[in-house]
Amino acid sequence: TPRVFSGIQPSGGLTLGNYLGALKRFGETQDRGDMPTIYCIVDMHAITVWQDPEKLNRATRELTAGFIASGIDPTKSILFNQSAVPGHAQLGWIFNCVARLGWMQRMTQFKDKAGKNSENVSLGLFAYPALMAADILVYHATHVPVGEDQKQHVELTRDIAIKFNNDYGVDFFPVPEPVIEGAATRVMSLRDGTKKMSKSDPSDMSRINLTDDADAIAKKIKKAKTDPEPLPETLEGLDGRPEARNLVNIYAALSGKTAAEVVAEYAGQPFGSFKPALADLAVDRLSPISTEMSRLMQDPAEIDRILAHGAEQANAIAEPIVRRAYQIVGMVGA
Numbered sequence: 001t002p003r004v005f006s007g008i009q010p011s012g013g014l015t016l017g018n019y020l021g022a023l024k025r026f027g028e029t030q031d032r033g034d035m036p037t038i039y040c041i042v043d044m045h046a047i048t049v050w051q052d053p054e055k056l057n058r059a060t061r062e063l064t065a066g067f068i069a070s071g072i073d074p075t076k077s078i079l080f081n082q083s084a085v086p087g088h089a090q091l092g093w094i095f096n097c098v099a100r101l102g103w104m105q106r107m108t109q110f111k112d113k114a115g116k117n118s119e120n121v122s123l124g125l126f127a128y129p130a131l132m133a134a135d136i137l138v139y140h141a142t143h144v145p146v147g148e149d150q151k152q153h154v155e156l157t158r159d160i161a162i163k164f165n166n167d168y169g170v171d172f173f174p175v176p177e178p179v180i181e182g183a184a185t186r187v188m189s190l191r192d193g194t195k196k197m198s199k200s201d202p203s204d205m206s207r208i209n210l211t212d213d214a215d216a217i218a219k220k221i222k223k224a225k226t227d228p229e230p231l232p233e234t235l236e237g238l239d240g241r242p243e244a245r246n247l248v249n250i251y252a253a254l255s256g257k258t259a260a261e262v263v264a265e266y267a268g269q270p271f272g273s274f275k276p277a278l279a280d281l282a283v284d285r286l287s288p289i290s291t292e293m294s295r296l297m298q299d300p301a302e303i304d305r306i307l308a309h310g311a312e313q314a315n316a317i318a319e320p321i322v323r324r325a326y327q328i329v330g331m332v333g334a
């Protein structure tokens with residue numbers, strides 16, 4: 001049976017990349033209503049890099065508010081934080097024993113994050129993709145909506161599911177599909193069209209944060225790097241113009257149009273007129289979200305109730321799957 005799972009780390013604030021690559025699509029998937037949807041604030045992933053405990057608390061609640069403000073309805077989707085459901089860590093350990101060291105060493109996100117000083121990063125950062133596989137497979141999820149940067153991790157999840165099934169001669173875990181769709185599966189930095197928009201970029205001008213006010217959004221878009229050419233007549237005209245392509249993709253994703261439609265609409269116009277239109281569109285779509293997030297953040301107890309309820313529902317699915325996995329592996333008492 002099909003089931004959707006995805007997660008976001010509560011480490012720092014949300015960016016336009018998280019919104020277009022993940023949150024917006026999570027809401028659309030939920031609203032299609034053809035598959036049950038489970039969305040998770042992955043706090044255990046966040047601590048693979050040290051987090052100030054109070055900030056982690058706040059970031060978890062703020063991310064929950066971000067999910068709800070982006071259209072995830074906790075009466076339609078299961079919304080919870082990872083650490084509240086023990087099955088993630090339990091299955092994560094089994095997967096640490098299924099995954100091979102060589103698989104992990106090939107993960108580009110680890111190589112990027114660890115840099116040259118990989119002796120000094122946490123063991124958890126290295127094992128991270130096995131925990132991510134557990135997040136998905138502990139619900140027997142089949143569809144995983146993510147941005148382009150998470151594709152390799154979902155492919156590793158497939159390898160883990162297949163190896164577990166082979167090692168134990170069972171047909172227990174489904175082999176999940178990454179779902180990477182839409183105009184903005186890889187939103188780029190506003191300062192450098194070859195770099196991903198990221199909450200960890202030192203320059204705040206490189207990204208739009210979901211908490212930015214209208215002035216900040218407009219300013220960042222006006223100052224976004226572009227080349228001196230006007231918008232092209234056709235989509236092919238964006239080849240070799242990463243900054244121009246990025247702004248077109250953002251416009252397309254925010255407006256629900258295709259990139260080709262946006263190019264047709266603005267063909268031959270200078271960025272001097274496209275950018276204000278993009279800024280207006282972004283403010284129009286994003287400011288209701290930030291307003292709703294601040295409203296929700298005024299009642300943290302209500303957020304905690306929503307998370308606790310979601311955790312209960314998630315646990316009801318995960319617990320029997322973990323028990324069965326334990327039995328398959330040969331654990332007495334499971």
Ligand code: TYM
Nearest residue numbers: 006007008009017018021022132135146147185186187197
């Ligand atoms: P995280 O927290 O870095 O990002 C959350 C989601 O946002 C997407 N994203 C982007 N999409 C387009 N353009 C960008 N610039 C951009 N930046 C981020 C990410 O692709 C992701 O979908 N490992 C995951 C969290 C995770 C997870 C899971 C996801 C843990 N367990 C199980 C799916 C299923 C991560 O670090 O995402």
